[in-house]
Amino acid sequence: xxxxxxxxxxxxxxxxxxxxxxxxxxxxxxxxxxxxxxxxxxxxxxxxxxxxxxxxxxxxxxxxxxxxxxxxxxxxxxxxxxxxxxxxx
Numbered sequence: 001x002x003x004x005x006x007x008x009x010x011x012x013x014x015x016x017x018x019x020x021x022x023x024x025x026x027x028x029x030x031x032x033x034x035x036x037x038x039x040x041x042x043x044x045x046x047x048x049x050x051x052x053x054x055x056x057x058x059x060x061x062x063x064x065x066x067x068x069x070x071x072x073x074x075x076x077x078x079x080x081x082x083x084x085x086x087x088x089x
Contacts, residue, residue: 013070013081014061021080040074048073 015033019025022040024032043053049069051059062070071078 011064011067012061013067015059017081018070021076041070045070045073 015036016031018040019031019033019036022036024035026032037056041056046053046056049062049066051062051066070076071081
């Protein structure tokens with residue numbers, strides 16, 4: 001993987017952005033972070049993106065490398081994040 005791959009993705013994403021892209025939003029607008037962790041950011045995915053399961057809770061924003069790997073590993077469409085791109089921080 002070359003550094004140019006990062007140009008295809010948003011610079012960074014956060015857990016909120018992932019919940020919205022994966023439609024993990026409740027009827028009242030609350031985000032289902034537990035479902036994100038249990039069904040999407042499993043220990044296997046965390047290992048592939050280089051995040052220790054114990055440190056996952058303290059991560060708010062994934063770095064550029066983690067963002068690219070999450071999108072690739074979860075086979076997500078980078079266009080799903082364009083709307084949230086400016087709000088990732």
